[in-house]
Amino acid sequence: MPKTIEKKKAGEESVVHFTFAGAVAGAKRCLPIAVSGVAIGLVFGVLARQAGLSPVEAWLMSILVFSGAAQFVVIGIWASPVPLAGVVLATLVVGLRHLLMGAALSPWFSKLPKRKAFGSVFFMADENWAMTMGEFQKGKRDAAFLLGGGIVMFVSWSTFTFVGSAAGSFIEDPAKWGLDFAFTAVFIALLVGMWRGKPSLLPWGVAAVVAVLGHEFLPGHWYILLGGLAGSLAGVMLRGR
Amino acid sequence: MDVDSTTLLAIVLMALVTYATRAGGLWLASRLDLSERAEIFLDQIPGAILISLVAPVVITGGPAAWAAAAAAALVAWRTGSLLGAMVVGVACILALRSLGIF
Incomplete structure (x- = not known):
């Protein structure tokens, strides 16, 4: 075990790049995600309109917040007058998983100039983050991959939020087109690339059990954070012995 | 422009909270001198x-x-x-x- 750690540390000594070509590569890889995200953006726009937000308000939310999970949850509790405390708390709970995701980026992003690192993380969503981690694990070192992928998703998300909200309720349930499964399929494909055989079994098993239990018995999105924490800690206990 | 001031406040607060969570993990982990165990932990996330x-x-x-x-x-x-x-x-x-x- 210590050998793999030494190897990883040596790898991290290498230079981290931040190039235009890296951003383009990230954009290309995230394009299919952004395309299937069009339907989700449209649906969000429609729901936001029904909840009482104007098209400009919904658009502003997608631009400034840029978090599908947080926005759907908030629209679910939206009322008049706006329940500010509930909105902020729900956003925080849904966003806590970002803390873990940002920490996972740190071995590479802490080597970048602050402006680039902290500008890029505004665009960190589940999908482009996961793809970026996959790239890093394959030995690639271009951190602009996250930004490029994020910008494509940002443009798709904000544009189609506005279109959905302005155009009204012509969008049907995305589940009818199987699009609800697009993200899951991509996550599964990324997991296949991250599988390291037996050492993955315990942390992934623990994460799955905790996430399913959390999803069934806890409100909101706690299950993502709890599953991620429990699985990672299980991995530390397994390998740190 | 059809924007209600309370709605705008809610959106700005959401934006601040979400960015804080996006930047916070990177900020904290960059500042700490990570132990071997912490690196294994990050690796599992x-x-x-x-x-x-x-x-x-x-x-x-x-x-x-x-x-x-x-x-x-x-x-x-x-x-x-x-x-x-x-x-x-x-x-x-x-x-x-x-x-x-x-």
């Missing part, structure tokens, strides 16, 4: 988070989701293509649902 996103959808999703997940995994394993896995997964669940299998 991607897989554990992805499993947590996927497991509830797939495990509680029923036969159509199980089959589509298996198909997506198979394509990813054989070809390494994310796009291929996405297309096959969506096509599979769409086909099964249209046959009345959920």
Whole structure:
């Protein structure tokens, strides 16, 4: 075990790049995600309109917040007058998983100039983050991959939020087109690339059990954070012995 | 411009909170001198988070989701293509649902 750690540390000594070509590569890889995200953006726009937000308000939310999970949850509790405390708390709970995701980026992003690192993380969503981690694990070192992928998703998300909200309720349930499964399929494909055989079994098993239990018995999105924490800690206990 | 001031306040607060969570993990982890255990922990996060996103959808999703997940995994394993896995997964669940299998 210590050998793999030494190897990883040596790898991290290498230079981290931040190039235009890296951003383009990230954009290309995230394009299919952004395309299937069009339907989700449209649906969000429609729901936001029904909840009482104007098209400009919904658009502003997608631009400034840029978090599908947080926005759907908030629209679910939206009322008049706006329940500010509930909105902020729900956003925080849904966003806590970002803390873990940002920490996972740190071995590479802490080597970048602050402006680039902290500008890029505004665009960190589940999908482009996961793809970026996959790239890093394959030995690639271009951190602009996250930004490029994020910008494509940002443009798709904000544009189609506005279109959905302005155009009204012509969008049907995305589940009818199987699009609800697009993200899951991509996550599964990324997991296949991250599988390291037996050492993955315990942390992934623990994460799955905790996430399913959390999803069934806890409100909101706690299950993502709890599953991620429990699985990672299980991995530390397994390998740190 | 059709923007209510309370709504705008709510949106700005959401934006601040969300950015704080996005920047906070990187900020903290960059500042700490990480032990070997902490590095192992960081190394485990991607897989554990992805499993947590996927497991509830797939495990509680029923036969159509199980089959589509298996198909997506198979394509990813054989070809390494994310796009291929996405297309096959969506096509599979769409086909099964249209046959009345959920």
